[in-house]
Amino acid sequence: MEKLLNELSTECCPAYSLDSDIEINPQVPESLKRNLSLDLPNISENDLLRHFTNLSRKNYALSTTFYPLGSCTMKYNPLVNERIAKFDNFAKLHPYQDSKTVQGVLEVMYNLEKDLCEISGMDCFSLQQAAGAHGEFSSLLIIAKYFKSIKQKRAKIIVPDSAHGTNPASAALAGFDIVPLKSESDGSILPEKLKEILTPEIAAIMLTVPNTLGTFEKNIPEISKIVHGNGSLLYYDGANLNAVMGVVKPGDMGFDIMHINLHKTFSTPHGGGGPGSGPIGVKAFLEPFLPLPRIESKGNEFILNYEKQESIGKLKAFFGNFPVILKAYVYIKSLGAKGLKNVSEQAVLNANYMLSRFKDKINVPAGGRCMHEFVLAPKKLFKNAVRTLDVAKRLLDYGYYAPTVYFPLIVEEAIMIEPTETESKKTLDAFVDTLIKIILEEASLEPQKLKDAPVNTFVGRLNEVEAARNPILKWK
């Protein structure tokens, strides 16, 4: 057990100290001074380095193991991206420097916008959003503002029941009511069912393509026609863009507005839960509503334009998560057009290969083919009160991070696997063998092993119910 910082605190010299070449004489009035003791830990640099190094070793990470987390695209994070983002001439820039002194930054952002347009078939991009959900939210604000501008009252958004939880949450935050749409067992949308709920109040429908079961929405041309025929807009959740780069463009499928997760498709690291970046792309008619400032090219110079009266405003202070934006752009320049298409081909090949190895043994609700990810439904194989959660925990014992579990919600006991293009056949085979062994052998013959799992991790199975019932959210 690694001690907490407060338990490591001693009377020693702390790790950091500073001196001043100007006399320290703050002259702060008593009434404004802090009386509450700070209670910050006192720990030497040596001990702190050990503490945080020891903590890091208690993580399974992409750099230590296969991380087949469905819908999260845990692909290899190239080191050169990190190195470039640390260049002083990128890291030590102030956001309010004169744009003449940050032309390199603006060039990167401008060109990334252009490349994302080319990849997605959209006309314009904005890079300000800090995460996928942030991109969804700003897109929904744009949709609202667009309908306001053409004086139409449309207060509802259709969200399929297979969608990510952020979709309805973002729509609600943007002031919309949610109309749920029941999807088919393979996660697809039936145009007839869509028609039934498509009223004049519907502003947009949010679709993930390929969907969260990993199948391509084959009815998309018809869906697009129906949605647009109703005067509604089509929103593309770009979480699964990794399946289709260079193959098909959301813009060509009829989508009007979308977000991309740079921290999924474009290889920037997840950082243990962020920061990410969720740029949004729009067709030209929605451009006036994009967040400000816009980056424009004028003569030989890049400039920031704040003069767009119809903009939804600002989503975040300054210009977005620039280091993430930069890393994504480095990634695109490392791959180029051929490399990007190759990414999607290999991602789809890897997923289908795994699926082929599973499909005769474990139920696959979406059928025998997939795009870049797939969902297993092992419920019928479970006896002895074994659950998917137990399988996930047992995988940790074998040194793997677990796939996404219990999502999408429309599949009971779901196990959602996304291998990405950066894993080798050898890695995939070893994982498939292990998962089959757990579900088909251990679950029946040694169910207690699953119930007791994990035993090879730093802590055993943690009591989440207790954590929520009696919340301890900081040290004493």
Place this chain on the structure above:
Amino acid sequence: MNYTSENQKDRKEMINVIGVDDINELFDVIPKDLRAKELNITGGKTEQELLSYFSDIASKNKVLTSFRGAGVYDHFIPSLVGEVVGRSEFWTAYTPYQAEASQGTLQAIFEYQSLICALTGLDTSNASLYDGATAIAEAALLALRVSRKSKILISSALHPEYIQVVKTYLENSKAKLVFLDVSLDGMTEKKTLDANLDEDTAGVIIQSPNYFGVIEDMQTMSVVTKRASSLFVAVVNPLSLGVFKAPGEYNADIAVGEGQVLGSSMSMGGMTFGFMAVRKALEWKIPGRIVGQTTDKRGNRGFVLTLQSREQHIRREKATSNICTNASLNALAGCVFLSGWGDYGFKKLAEINISKARYAYDRIKSLKGFKSKFGGNEVFFNEFVIETEKDVNKINEVLLKNSILGPLDLSTHHCTLASLGLPEVLKNFKNCFLFCVTEQRTKSEIDKLVEILSKV
């Protein structure tokens, strides 16, 4: 470069197992007429080529000696911060859904939460939000949700971009935003708080040090706010809390702010993190991830994501926020930053900021043609506003020639931001400069600045 696992022999075997003739067949489900032509994207560079290509681009940016703040600051970052956040076990991990395999990230977040609580004097912290601006917007939403009232009072001395982000977030809600004036001493006008506070006020948002660097009378405004049973939201610079009163000391309900000053590089203003701490009673209403302590089967201490029934992946449209990805790695930087000073060192860090800013202020305001904008009010942290008779453009031009990022010219800056809507009072800053002096600036750098100012 090619980061795929591609290898012709494996490819062939995999295609055989799948039972297709080639990879293209896997995409058959996509209608032919929708297929993309080859993308028009340059690339295919090796690592060596990338480094040289991006060095060239980077050389079009200038690193300057900064006397500019306004939300993003040049502060000292100890070596340990870079070392820890540079460990791939941290930066290549995902949100810690599988707790037993993510104890490193989870314990670090738990420690981060504890440190934010210690600093703010409040009970519960979340695991981070995108940045300071969105943290304030989330605080406004939290106040509206908890109080079931519909009005938010917001100081005009809040950072203008924060105001704009709050406006954007509340755009389609029924909430009404009312701006409080700024008086001649650079502080939020208490009379406008009294005048606008009523039973429909959900929350009052005040920043201290405010956008102009001035320390606000948080104590008085908190007391007034509570009279209407409204929530008091304190927007604070965490470094300033080494010296100035903690939000908990003046009974703030929510403390939020920008975490960049705690160990994140400036990087054009992002990536950073936003923090949020609340009173115990608001614990279940807070947005974003929270880590809690629990035990494993053997009784060992461990950490998990908790109170998850607030969140989007469980509650969908009824969640307390849509946030999923936050700013975990920068919060980790904040945790490492806060853990190495001790009380004495952290207080000293704040005092050095005040003292250096004070030194620069005293010298600049005594120059001919320069004066303090807010007269007798000289309580600030590391920023202050100076009014000048001289040509503001010329000053910053000359400073730039000397590789100095001069103070922010408020008049021009507010004109730039005006299209997004700004409080009226920000129009009154003609010929005004917002200076920033952190512990990073040496005496000789300050002296050089003063000398240049005196000669322009």
